[in-house]
Every structure is written in structure tokens, then in C-alpha cells.
Amino acid sequence: MNKAQIFEFFSRLAEANPAPRTELEYGNDYQLLVAVVLSAQATDVGVNKATRALFREVETPAQMVALGEEGLKQHIRTIGLYNAKAKNVIALSDILVRDFGGKVPRDRDTLTTLPGVGRKTANVVMNTAFGEETFAVDTHIFRVGNRTGLAPGKTPLAVEQKLEARVPGPFRRDAHHWLILHGRYVCKARKPECWRCVVADLCRYKPKTPPPAAAKAA
16 A cells, blocks of 8 residues: 555544544553453453453452452453463562552553563553554454555564554554454454445455345345
């Protein structure tokens, strides 16, 4: 895509969804960090089901440390890899209490020193909690970036770097939310719904998916 096409691409996504936001449920920056750590290889729906009761009980890193690893496991055992995630959440909570006064740091390098926090998680927290212009490349964004031609790359970091270089100023803060939601609900992995895609004519994906019979009839 050229610059004009990329601007049009995001203009249409913005018009369709002027105020995109994460589908993870949280009440503060710390709960967001925990939710994003728990969401690795899990769905937002599944994480939300597990954290609703947890977040009523735990609002701070100190409260999480007090809950303990076994107590946390009781809340999150429906989430994949819950044993490792519980260990990481307790460990990062302890570090936040000990080294950061219970506050979530807002820079990537510091965030990625926390147990269970990789570059993608750090980018989500920086963007969603602090409004930083970061691009968290999950499986949805990786697929959309490559399939559409918006930001092709062989690795998540390569796609992130392309987005960093190509996304126009007015759309940088919300770009990753638009792309995640587009990949989750329209540009799906197995069968993209090209027939209802607002950017289909800008997309380089050639085998456009036709509408199902029911949609044609309607």
C-alpha cells in the first residue's frame, strides 16, 4: 500500500469504530497488566470470565501478593498455562511492590523485565494504560498486516516496525485496537469475511471471500 491508501485504510476503520478499545475488562493499570499477561494464548472472553471475581478481590499488587500463588490459581485455572501464569503474576506483583511503589512502569524496557511480560504485553499496557503510540503485534495484527499488504513481515517485530514507520499520525494511538478487532471479527484466519470488509478494495488479498448464501438473500 502507498501512503494515500494507508491513510484511507485507517480512515475507514476509524469511521466504522471511532473509539476502539481493548475487550479485556479491568479497573486500573495494574489489573490491565495482569489481564494482558493472562491473555497470552487465551481469549479475552476466557480471561474476563476468570478475572471478574479476582478483580473484585484484588486491585493492587500488594493484594495479589497477599492472595498468593495458590489463591490465584483458584481464580484462573480455566485459563491455559495457568500454573506458569500464576507464578509470573505473583512474581511481577512482588517486584512492583518492592521496586516501584506498587505502580506499573510506563516504559517498555522496564516493563519487559517483569516476569511474564514480553514486548507485545508491554506495548499493550503502554498504549492502553498510558496512551503511548505503540503497536502490539498479536496473531491478529500479524495476519492483517501481511494479508492486506499494510505491514508485511516475517516476524511480529518486523510487522511492528513496518507499522511504526507507516501508520499516519492521526491514527497511531488507536491503530493496534482497530487492527486487532478487524482481525478478530472480519479478517479472520480461516475464512476472512471480505464481503463485509470496509477496506476490501485496498487489500492485496486476492481470493476475496464471497458472501454466504444467507447474506446474499438478505
